Amino acid sequence: MNFSSAEISSLDVSPKKLPSAAAWRPRRREPQFPPPPDSPSVSTHVSIGYESESRDSSPDDSEVGSSRSSTTLSRGLVAEQDDATFRDYVLEGILLKKLHLQLHGDSCGGTYMVNCVTTKKPIAVFKPADEEIGQDANPHGNRDSERVDQFVPGTGYKREILAYALDYDRSAGVPQTVEICIHGKLGSLQRFVPNCTESADHLPGRFSTDLVHRIALLDLRLLNGDRHGGNILVSSVAKAQHPLATSEAPMLVPIDHSYVAPSGFADPELEWLYWPQSKLPFSDEVRAYVAALDPEVDRGVVDDILNDEEAAEIVCATTTAIKIAVSRGYTARDIAEWFRRETLTQPSRLEHALAVCRRTLDDGGDIDMEQFGEQAGAAFPVR
Numbered sequence: 001m002n003f004s005s006a007e008i009s010s011l012d013v014s015p016k017k018l019p020s021a022a023a024w025r026p027r028r029r030e031p032q033f034p035p036p037p038d039s040p041s042v043s044t045h046v047s048i049g050y051e052s053e054s055r056d057s058s059p060d061d062s063e064v065g066s067s068r069s070s071t072t073l074s075r076g077l078v079a080e081q082d083d084a085t086f087r088d089y090v091l092e093g094i095l096l097k098k099l100h101l102q103l104h105g106d107s108c109g110g111t112y113m114v115n116c117v118t119t120k121k122p123i124a125v126f127k128p129a130d131e132e133i134g135q136d137a138n139p140h141g142n143r144d145s146e147r148v149d150q151f152v153p154g155t156g157y158k159r160e161i162l163a164y165a166l167d168y169d170r171s172a173g174v175p176q177t178v179e180i181c182i183h184g185k186l187g188s189l190q191r192f193v194p195n196c197t198e199s200a201d202h203l204p205g206r207f208s209t210d211l212v213h214r215i216a217l218l219d220l221r222l223l224n225g226d227r228h229g230g231n232i233l234v235s236s237v238a239k240a241q242h243p244l245a246t247s248e249a250p251m252l253v254p255i256d257h258s259y260v261a262p263s264g265f266a267d268p269e270l271e272w273l274y275w276p277q278s279k280l281p282f283s284d285e286v287r288a289y290v291a292a293l294d295p296e297v298d299r300g301v302v303d304d305i306l307n308d309e310e311a312a313e314i315v316c317a318t319t320t321a322i323k324i325a326v327s328r329g330y331t332a333r334d335i336a337e338w339f340r341r342e343t344l345t346q347p348s349r350l351e352h353a354l355a356v357c358r359r360t361l362d363d364g365g366d367i368d369m370e371q372f373g374e375q376a377g378a379a380f381p382v383r
Contacts, residue, residue, distance in 0.1 A: 083178045090114060090124055090189060094182060101126060101182070108142050109133050109156070109258070113192070121194065126180065128187035132156045132258065147225070147259070150266040155306065156258030157188035162305045163222060163257035164190075166298060166315075171289055172218040172254055173211070195236045196253060200229025204275040207234075208249035212277035213286050215254050216332040219270055220339060221298065221319050222260035229271045231256035261302055261311040265351050267341045278333040282326055290326040295319040295369070313367050317354060320369060321376040329383050338379055349379060 093099035094114075101112040102122075110131025114124040130137045134145030134153030145153050157179070164177035180189040199207075219227050233253040259266075272278055282290070299316035303309060318339070325335045341348045347355075353375040357368045 083176065086124075086176060086191070087178045087180050087189060090180065091182070099123070103139060108140060109135075110137070110139050114189070122192045124192050125190045126182060126187055127157050127160065127190075127258075128182070128185035129154045129157045130185060131187075147266065150262035150264055151225070151259055152263070155308075157186070158306055159260050160188040160190065160257045162302060163218070163254075163260055165301055165305060166221065167218055168293075169289070172214040173252065174218070174254055174257070190255070193235055193253065196233040197236075198230045199232040199234055199252065199271070202234055204272070204277070206249055207252060207275070207277065209277045209280050210283055210286060211249070211252045212272055212275060213280075213282055213332055214289075215252060216270070216272050216278060216336075217286070217290060217322060217326075218254070219260075219268065219272070220322055220332070220335055221293075221315060222257070223262055223266060223268050223314060223318055223339065224257070225259035225262060225266045225269055226256060227254075227268070227270050227272070232271065261306060261308075261315050263308050263310045263314075265314065265348075265354060267344075267348070268336070268339060270336050270340070273333060273336050273340075278336070279331055281329065281331060287326055290323055293319055293323060295323070309366075313369075314354075316369060317367055317372050318350075320373055321350070321380075324373065324376045325380040328380050330380050334380070353379070 090099060093116075094101075098117050099114050100117055102115050104111040104113055104125075110128050112126040112128075113122040114126055115122050128137075129135075131139055132153050133142045133156075134148060136143055145151070151159075160177050161179055164174045167174040175191045175193075177188055177190045180187060182189075204212075215227075215232060218224075231254065233255060235251040235253050295316040298319045299312045302312040302315045306312070321338070322335060325338075339348060339350045341351070353372060354367060357372040357375060359366055359368055
């Protein structure tokens with residue numbers, strides 16, 4: 001059965017009407033360190049040294065988000081603050097030498113822990129654009145990238161910010177991520193949470209089905225090309241503060257989004273596809289969340305952040321397909337199998353639908369979204 005234009009229109013609800021996350025959003029536990037003095041007297045030019053990480057003092061490889069409401073710098077870094085306050089607090093902490101950057105030795109790109117000088121603990125993670133994989137300044141020598149066509153080196157930090165921006169109501173729990181310039185280096189800054197381990201070190205059957213589904217839906221919308229077991233973290237700190245997380249089902253924290261929203265199709269990597277939750281039906285709350293998504297709003301957000309029309313239309317198309325599939329009772333695994341290639345060289349069914357619906361260059365060369373909706377409707381018929 002094809003998906004009609006009327007059905008597509010009826011599904012397009014403004015994200016402003018998304019279900020409130022107040023019932024499930026975790027309260028964040030933040031590190032404590034002395035706030036800046038009231039009247040600092042320091043030079044406006046500070047040399048920031050990039051200290052290499054020692055083997056016996058490796059920081060936890062985890063990051064955490066925060067909800068959005070304003071605070072003041074004089075109160076220090078607290079749980080409730082907006083993006084500008086988070087960014088300004090870190091910049092002021094570096095200026096006053098209360099924070100310093102430390103290169104993380106296990107990363108492939110330039111990843112710096114923003115550590116508190118007093119407690120020696122990280123509060124954020126900084127990823128400069130000019131040190132990403134494929135960039136000449138990469139501190140680990142990873143100056144070549146095999147995915148330059150879909151992910152231009154130097155744009156990964158924008159994709160980190162994009163994942164946070166598209167995680168409406170913090171549904172998937174993407175850590176708070178903002179753009180920042182530190183010592184002349186433009187990049188992304190993401191919050192950090194301690195006491196996390198990689199999901200690859202746990203039996204996935206104990207994870208909350210709803211939490212897995214929220215991450216899965218974000219990955220599918222963004223066609224995530226790098227969702228492996230090392231970048232879904234399991235937080236022992238947040239589990240007691242999240243209604244969907246218990247001692248049996250801990251909090252999950254998705255990080256590392258440098259390979260989302262490709263410029264054109266890129267085969268996604270989806271660790272959760274092999275977890276039992278991927279075969280289970282979505283809850284009513286998650287279904288309502290998906291029903292409220294607007295593919296055209298997603299397109300605008302992607303275009304605003306990446307300035308990439310091709311990436312924007314891919315996300316518009318994936319969100320359209322997800323809305324159709326979820327509304328008709330399909331699972332995350334059903335959707336993922338339509339999105340992914342069965343072999344490295346065989347185009348996926350999503351790729352085929354995108355190709356069929358792409359207009360000729362004389363007609364603009366873009367994807368006919370109405371026709372794509374019909375293709376997705378035929379792929380996910382009413383049950």
